Amino acid sequence: MDKVQQVPKPDLKQIEGIIASCKDQKWPLIPLLQRIQEEVGYIPPETINPIARAFGLFPSQVQGVITFYEQFYTTPRGRKVVRVCRGTACHVRGGKTILKLVKQNLGLEEGETSPDLEYTLETVACIGVCALAPNIVIGKETHGNMNPKKVSQLLGDKKGSG
Numbered sequence: 001m002d003k004v005q006q007v008p009k010p011d012l013k014q015i016e017g018i019i020a021s022c023k024d025q026k027w028p029l030i031p032l033l034q035r036i037q038e039e040v041g042y043i044p045p046e047t048i049n050p051i052a053r054a055f056g057l058f059p060s061q062v063q064g065v066i067t068f069y070e071q072f073y074t075t076p077r078g079r080k081v082v083r084v085c086r087g088t089a090c091h092v093r094g095g096k097t098i099l100k101l102v103k104q105n106l107g108l109e110e111g112e113t114s115p116d117l118e119y120t121l122e123t124v125a126c127i128g129v130c131a132l133a134p135n136i137v138i139g140k141e142t143h144g145n146m147n148p149k150k151v152s153q154l155l156g157d158k159k160g161s162g
Contacts, residue, residue, distance in 0.1 A: 008076070010044035019054045029055060029065055033072055041117075042073045078113045078120035082106065082138050082155075087126035089133035098134045098146045099123065105155040 018035050032051065036043050043066055052059040066072045084099045108114060108121040127135045132144025136154075143154060 015047050042076050045074050076117055078118050080139050081120045083122045083124045085127040085135045086123045089130035093133040095134040101151040
């Protein structure tokens with residue numbers, strides 16, 4: 001099923017302002033990338049050259065940092081990132097079923113973002129609250145002891161969005 005995703009053009013003036021605000025920092029690259037991603041939602045590829053110029057780096061050095069850290073994304077992500085735990089405790093307590101239900105409710109596979117940029121679905125090795133397994137995280141909020149009813153209450157049927 002092909003999903004056409006409308007990618008909004010990044011506000012380069014906004015990003016230039018973020019770059020300028022970091023010019024006086026001693027080691028600004030990672031905090032700068034974090035701030036761009038926090039404010040824009042991702043790191044637009046067209047910002048790599050201006051960042052490199054501003055800090056006397058090669059574009060490949062900036063790209064190298066972006067690709068090294070899994071926390072950085074060069075494509076738009078959903079406003080709500082849904083992370084489903086695949087850790088041992090979650091797996092043993094029904095995590096596979098929870099993931100299947102989340103996929104069905106969102107109409108997404110792992111790593112996909114909804115066309116309306118509302119949701120991104122990810123799986124993670126461990127969320128770190130094994131006593132509450134199975135777990136999912138939506139944005140910054142952790143939801144434990146998940147079951148089909150809770151998945152439905154949290155996500156409903158979001159397939160129609162977009």
